[in-house]
Amino acid sequence: MHEVKDTQRAVVRIGFDGRVHKTFRGPKAQERFTNEVRVLRHLEARGCDFVPRLLESDPAALKIVTTNCGSIVDQLNPERMKELFDELETYGVRHDDAFLRNVTYRATDGRFCLIDFEFATLLDEPTPSKKR
Numbered sequence: 001m002h003e004v005k006d007t008q009r010a011v012v013r014i015g016f017d018g019r020v021h022k023t024f025r026g027p028k029a030q031e032r033f034t035n036e037v038r039v040l041r042h043l044e045a046r047g048c049d050f051v052p053r054l055l056e057s058d059p060a061a062l063k064i065v066t067t068n069c070g071s072i073v074d075q076l077n078p079e080r081m082k083e084l085f086d087e088l089e090t091y092g093v094r095h096d097d098a099f100l101r102n103v104t105y106r107a108t109d110g111r112f113c114l115i116d117f118e119f120a121t122l123l124d125e126p127t128p129s130k131k132r
Contacts, residue, residue: 009118014068019055024062024118032118033062039093039117040066048091050084050106050113069113070106084112094121 005012008026015021024033040054052066085098095102096119104113 018068020052020066020068022064022066029062033057033059033064035120036116036118037064039120039122040064042122043091043093043117046091048088048093050087050111051117052113052115069115070104070108070111073100073103073105073112076100076103076112080112084114088114089123092122092124093117094123096120 004014004020009029009032010025011023013021022036024030024036037054037057040052043051044053050069052069054064054066056065057063081098081100081103084103085095088095095114095117097116102114102116104115105111106113
């Protein structure tokens, strides 16, 4: 496997088969793992085609395996980047980490894609009511 990212929050590797292996660690790792799994399942159910597909999840190891959404993007027009993150919201998700580091380019169809949903918010999820 080829290591792509090794930070305090996660280790990301790309397997020889092209699949992306992400292991969560550090502060709130369980919470971030659970959120990313929930968001990726939501986006797949909504038919969003510019995000990775969740192939496997292992709660005990805090690890997910996803499809590969292309290569890292070094530059992108700020207006185009805003359009991309706004488009995600039409699928009921706000990314909440809307930076260039979370944009990839899929050369097979010329599509910009979004990755890393550990901080994302489901927009149509009910807000917990306050107890009185």
